[in-house]
Amino acid sequence: MPRRTATMLASTLMLIALLCAGVLIPVPYAEMSPGPTVNTLGNHGGEPVLQISGHKTYPTDGHLNMTTVRVTSADFRMNMVEAVYGWLARDSVIVPHDTLYPDGKTEQQSTQENAEEFSESQESAKVAALKQLHIPVKSWVIVSAVVKDSPAEGSLHAGDAIKAVDGTAVKQPSDVAKLVTKHKPGQNVVFTVVPAKDQAAAAKAGKPATTTRKVTLTTTTSHDTGAKRAIVGITAGTDHAFPFSMDIKLADVGGPSAGMMFALGLYDKLTPGSLTGGAFVAGTGTIDDDGKVGPIGGIEMKTIGARRKGAQYFLTPAENCASAAKNTPDGLRLVKVKTIEDALAALKDIRTHHTDALPKCTTKG
Known part of the structure; x- marks a missing residue:
């Protein structure tokens, strides 16, 4: 066989082998791509996204769209060809698999965590909207989760209201950790709680809970990446009693990133006039009870x-501005926001056509 022919045959076989390897050998990456975007002022799945009863509501128009990201599943094993294609594409991002599913997290665990974050974001959105309207909301600190095989397991339960730790009244979730970590591992700490059922019954009746019990737990040592400290194995959170019914109906969506858009949608429905002036506004961002807007992924x-759907303006968390500004779709204007007050001010500028005043996102932030 002539040397040239042999060289070409060997090169062809090597190329085939590389292509086969690229298809067959998995790589530790996952893909993110644009997901559905839903108008919080409209309908989804045949029913209104935001449903309010027990309080006067007003007509709305325009769009306040929440946005999502589609990701590959935890058990999807990407090959090299798919990874290279994703790297070259403009409408997808390839990231390390552990970025989306850290510590070997399963699809089921990730879905459950996203569902919990989504539920918490809805509650914070309601609180933030009502605070802007100066409508009082009753709040209390609760046990939001109990770690398996921890000192608290079997003694404290999700939904228990935490009234005090070692006799010191608890007003914020952060108070619980501060009071527990005053102890050394192995020391006892006393929780005064209202059992979850009693707290739920009192909240439904609109009365303060009166049934309390004391729970003594022996602290243990933390095993996370932070400094060693005393813990009991719970996560503290906040629960609320709202003066009227507000439901957010949106299936197959998880995570906390729609919080700001839900808050704005609720505010729009609870106030006269159009918040958008008919404009197509989309956005993203977490929100806390005080209306602070936080960063998100993707x-x-x-x-x-959002731009594919027709958005003209995109309300962007300040901490995401630099990333968003590096590759902004043509025809979409990024608007920097840090709080719900910023978002409401931006919407006023949009509906009154004073868009020169809108705070801009730049590659520096």
Whole structure:
């Protein structure tokens, strides 16, 4: 066989082998791409996204779209060809698999965590909207989760209201950790709680809970990456009693990133006049009870999805501005926001056509 022919045959076989390896050998990456975007002022699945009863509501128009990111599942094993294609594509992002599913997290665990975060974001959205309207909301600190095989397991339960730790009244979730970590591992700490059922019954009746019990737990040593400290194995959170019914109906969505858009949608429905002036506004961002807007993941994919749907403006968490500004879709204007007050001010500028005043996102933030 001539040397040239042999060289070409060997090169062809090597190329085939590389292509086969690229298809057959998995790589530790996952893909993010634009997901659905839903108008919080409209309907989804045949029913209104935001449903309010027991309080006067007003007509709305325009769009206040929440945005999502589509990700590959935890058990999906990407090959090299798919990874290279994703790296070259403009409408997807390839990230290390552990970025989306850290510590070997399963699809079921990730879905459950996203569902819990989504539920918490809805509650915070309601609180933030009502605070802007100066409508009082009753709140209390609760046990939101109990760690398996921890000192608290079997003694404290999700939904228990925490009234005090070692006799010191608890007003914020952060108070619980501060009071527990005053102890050394192995020391006892006393929780005064209202059992979850009694707290739920009192909240439904609109009365303060009166049935309390004391629970003594022996602290143990933390095993996370932070400094060693005393813990009992719970996560503290906040529960609320709202003066009227507000439901957010949106299936197959998880995570906390729609919080700001839900808050704005509720505010719009509870106030006269159009918040958007008929404009197509989309956005993203977590929100806390005080209306502070926090950063989210996948911002580049969310802006692409929003623009494809027709968005003209995108309310962007300040901490995501630099990333979003690096690859902004044509025709979409990024608006920097840090709080719900910022978002409401931006919407006023949009509906009154004073868009020169809108705070801009730049590659520096």
